[in-house]
Amino acid sequence: MSPETRSGTKAAAAPAADVIHNIGYRNYDGPRLGRAYARRSLFSQSLRGAYGLGRSAKSKVLPMILLAVMCAPAVILVAVTITTQQEKLPVQYTRYAVLLQGVIGLFLAAQAPQSVSRDLRYKSVPLYFSRPIERVDYVVAKFAAMASALFMLTGVPLVILYIGALLAKLDFVDQTKGFAQGIVSVALLSLLFAGIGLVVAALTPRRGFGVAAVIAVLTISYGAVSTIQGIADTQGSTDVIPWLGLFSPITVIDGVQTAFLSASSSFPGGYGPSAGQGVVYVIVLLGLIAGAYGLLMRRYRKVGL
Amino acid sequence: MIAIESLSKRFPRVTALDRLSVDITPGVTGLVGANGAGKSTLIKILLGLSPATEGRAAVLGLDVATEGSAIRERVGYMPEHDCLPPDVSATEFVVHMARMSGLPPTAARERTADTLRHVGLYEERYRPIGGYSTGMKQRVKLAQALVHDPQLVLLDEPTNGLDPVGRDDMLGLIRRVHTDFGISVLVTSHLLGELERTCDHVVVIDGGKLLRSSSTSDFTQTTASLAVEVTDTDTHPDGTKALGKALADAGLAVQPMGRSSDSAYAAGHVLLVDVDGEETYDVVRDTVAGLGLGLVRMEQRRHHISEIFRDDTGDGGSASAGDGGATTGGPARPDANEKGAAHHVA
Numbered sequence: 001m002s003p004e005t006r007s008g009t010k011a012a013a014a015p016a017a018d019v020i021h022n023i024g025y026r027n028y029d030g031p032r033l034g035r036a037y038a039r040r041s042l043f044s045q046s047l048r049g050a051y052g053l054g055r056s057a058k059s060k061v062l063p064m065i066l067l068a069v070m071c072a073p074a075v076i077l078v079a080v081t082i083t084t085q086q087e088k089l090p091v092q093y094t095r096y097a098v099l100l101q102g103v104i105g106l107f108l109a110a111q112a113p114q115s116v117s118r119d120l121r122y123k124s125v126p127l128y129f130s131r132p133i134e135r136v137d138y139v140v141a142k143f144a145a146m147a148s149a150l151f152m153l154t155g156v157p158l159v160i161l162y163i164g165a166l167l168a169k170l171d172f173v174d175q176t177k178g179f180a181q182g183i184v185s186v187a188l189l190s191l192l193f194a195g196i197g198l199v200v201a202a203l204t205p206r207r208g209f210g211v212a213a214v215i216a217v218l219t220i221s222y223g224a225v226s227t228i229q230g231i232a233d234t235q236g237s238t239d240v241i242p243w244l245g246l247f248s249p250i251t252v253i254d255g256v257q258t259a260f261l262s263a264s265s266s267f268p269g270g271y272g273p274s275a276g277q278g279v280v281y282v283i284v285l286l287g288l289i290a291g292a293y294g295l296l297m298r299r300y301r302k303v304g305l
Numbered sequence: 306m307i308a309i310e311s312l313s314k315r316f317p318r319v320t321a322l323d324r325l326s327v328d329i330t331p332g333v334t335g336l337v338g339a340n341g342a343g344k345s346t347l348i349k350i351l352l353g354l355s356p357a358t359e360g361r362a363a364v365l366g367l368d369v370a371t372e373g374s375a376i377r378e379r380v381g382y383m384p385e386h387d388c389l390p391p392d393v394s395a396t397e398f399v400v401h402m403a404r405m406s407g408l409p410p411t412a413a414r415e416r417t418a419d420t421l422r423h424v425g426l427y428e429e430r431y432r433p434i435g436g437y438s439t440g441m442k443q444r445v446k447l448a449q450a451l452v453h454d455p456q457l458v459l460l461d462e463p464t465n466g467l468d469p470v471g472r473d474d475m476l477g478l479i480r481r482v483h484t485d486f487g488i489s490v491l492v493t494s495h496l497l498g499e500l501e502r503t504c505d506h507v508v509v510i511d512g513g514k515l516l517r518s519s520s521t522s523d524f525t526q527t528t529a530s531l532a533v534e535v536t537d538t539d540t541h542p543d544g545t546k547a548l549g550k551a552l553a554d555a556g557l558a559v560q561p562m563g564r565s566s567d568s569a570y571a572a573g574h575v576l577l578v579d580v581d582g583e584e585t586y587d588v589v590r591d592t593v594a595g596l597g598l599g600l601v602r603m604e605q606r607r608h609h610i611s612e613i614f615r616d617d618t619g620d621g622g623s624a625s626a627g628d629g630g631a632t633t634g635g636p637a638r639p640d641a642n643e644k645g646a647a648h649h650v651a
Contacts, residue, residue: 025423025486028416028454032378032407041404056392056433122390127449130352130382131405132374 039137042128046145050111051152059114066107067153070100074157078164088174089165093182094263096161097154097189101250104193105218107153108146112197113210115142121205125300139296146198150190158182181261189253192285193218195292196249202299221248226268233268242273246284255281306331306457306489307351312360314346314513321346323513324360329491333483335500335507335521336493343513344493345385348459351491352377365456378407381450381458381488385465388446391435395426395445398434399452406453413452420448423486424478440471447478451488458482460492464499476503531578533589536599544598545574551592552578557585580605 045054051067052060077090097104119125128138162179166172200217201210225248229241245251245267257263259278264270273281307329314322321343338344349355351364353373362369364376389398396417403413421430424444429437434445443463450458463479464472480503482488494500500507501521509516533548541547545561552559558579578589586603593600 030412034407035374038405038407045401118390123386123388126384127388132378132407
């Protein structure tokens, strides 16, 4: 560490002229790939990071377990379908993510703070902004990475279901259509959840708060909405049920796919939104995604350097 | 390297930079100022991250207002604060930062290994950063600023929090960044003694205004002086005073070294004699011998930047009424500790 040891190693290396190491400084005159490449690098680093890749072994445990938990029901469903020679899959493609929303929520709660709170907490953000990328690149890369991580989490089980369905020799056209609708649905879900998770997580540099806050936002909103919907259902005021669904992320997705992706609604009594209400759902969905992006941009205007 | 032209930055309640104009040439340049003098604001503007209120600045010939991204590709930046995640190794972190600077994956890995070795991190670079000492963390921060082989690095208070040995190491490293790596350096500090040893050129700003910009040798070598300390004898109970008088009679400019706080010398027992030429030494020697005093020390003493800075801030403080006053006291104090260490440089 001290100058003595440094020069000592140099002196030791110098006499052996044929050693491989050239101790002198070498300039770099290779290519510099610029902003778009840096953005891609940040994206892939964040996406890998969401599954613990490139991080410690410990941080791989939770995301990998959640991915396995996400896929296990799909494998079981496929096995049941094939052995009992069902006519169709026991679960709609579009319904799968709604059923397992708890797992998705846990994944988001664990990984969104990992992605953004960490940079805030250890103040690494200025290092990013002292490089060719701009604020928009950072936000886009983080957003896209989180959405892609969620898309993998929710998409892989659908792929398992689809392959299983084809192995069970179910109707190809039906299955492909259902699978495509399911994929569109989880893509929208991934964007929405990523946005919400990142906005909440970016508010605090404390990872623990971030985890708790994301879980709170998802479960409280869903709990409140489904409870009130349940009350409305028992009291017979079924008209308000579809409107209530606008107030929690997962029910927004449920409403959109009920209206446009021929999903059967998971709302109490199956009172999903009509096509007209569905338009409102889509507007709200896109508004939430855009709003999350806008809030993140605002957040990082303050934080940068 | 850097051309700053009448640059101002005003925040709603504070003027951080006030029509600052200065040119910075290749080499190691020190940017000195008290806390709040505008150093960090200037760095942000130079990186193209914060627009100037008025005026222009160019880094490596690129306009900071329009070509920030191109500037940041060729400039390295080491922040003042801690910025390292503790759960990754130095290698992983610096590789990532190299890629963020646009280096292809293979080059990023090679450059990381090279750079970490150059800043003095060896086997420990595979361990998580959380377990590093402050000195090692500072090296990692420096490495991430150098990994893309920039033409210029901006180092914000790189010696913050280091012990004296670590500080010397870091200063030596900064010097090597220029001499061995060929990278120009702009280093900020509020400790003048550091810059004196490291920099070719020193820029002093205070209250967002340029106080002085000149080469380090100008700062320190314009006037040489001689520190003389003598013993007391029975004939001359106060030898210092007697010598002072005799030297003054001999036509030399003599002053007692007054500030007891800032030196390793015994207070009131050292005379500072302005050196006019070779003959001054003879005059001093002969006078001491003539008085029959014992000569304890007679050594060349360079003026330190701090003295000039202190004088300058005094002027600057009175010139820029109001806000200057609060900051002028700041810089003088910390380098009092520095001086003791810097003395024997002469």
